Amino acid sequence: xxxxxxxxxxxxxxxKDSKEPRPRRRDRxxxxxxxxxxPPQVPxxxxxxxTFRDLVQDSVERLERRWPQLTEVEFLILxxxxxxxDTVPLGDSVPAGKGRQxxxxxYRRPVEIRTKNREERALxxxxxxxxxxxxxxxxxxESVDPRYGQD
Numbered sequence: 753x754x755x756x757x758x759x760x761x762x763x764x765x766x767x768k769d770s771k772e773p774r775p776r777r778r779d780r781x782x783x784x785x786x787x788x789x790x791p792p793q794v795p796x797x798x799x800x801x802x803t804f805r806d807l808v809q810d811s812v813e814r815l816e817r818r819w820p821q822l823t824e825v826e827f828l829i830l831x832x833x834x835x836x837x838d839t840v841p842l843g844d845s846v847p848a849g850k851g852r853q854x855x856x857x858x859y860r861r862p863v864e865i866r867t868k869n870r871e872e873r874a875l876x877x878x879x880x881x882x883x884x885x886x887x888x889x890x891x892x893x894e895s896v897d898p899r900y901g902q903d
Contacts, residue, residue: 829859
């Protein structure tokens with residue numbers, strides 16, 4: 753036959769008007785801090801994809817001042833190219849077609865693999881965008897951006 757379960761003793765409570773702070777409970781599960789480490793405004797919380805998008809956006813804005821027709825071009829960022837051959841492209845351009853606008857694609861992972869730091873990445877992203885804009889407009893990269901290849 754089952755023996756009755758002894759009653760659980762009540763927890764000690766503090767009086768409601770106590771000015772003493774309650775003791776902190778210890779985290780015994782090793783979870784540590786919860787929530788974000790830094791506020792969203794701090795660059796620490798930006799993902800690699802967000803940082804890469806910002807680099808492409810900066811490059812596009814720089815070129816749009818000189819080439820206003822680029823406002824009609826759609827700029828995309830994809831992780832990797834759809835087909836992998838012997839050489840992996842860093843970007844691609846697709847001219848405007850029936851019912852769709854011109855498109856320039858920058859591939860994030862191949863660019864990141866070829867660079868060591870943010871500075872190199874920014875330079876390579878700009879070169880890729882300039883080359884793809886030049887291809888789309890039928891011009892040389894130097895005419896799209898006179899500083900191309902000088903950095």
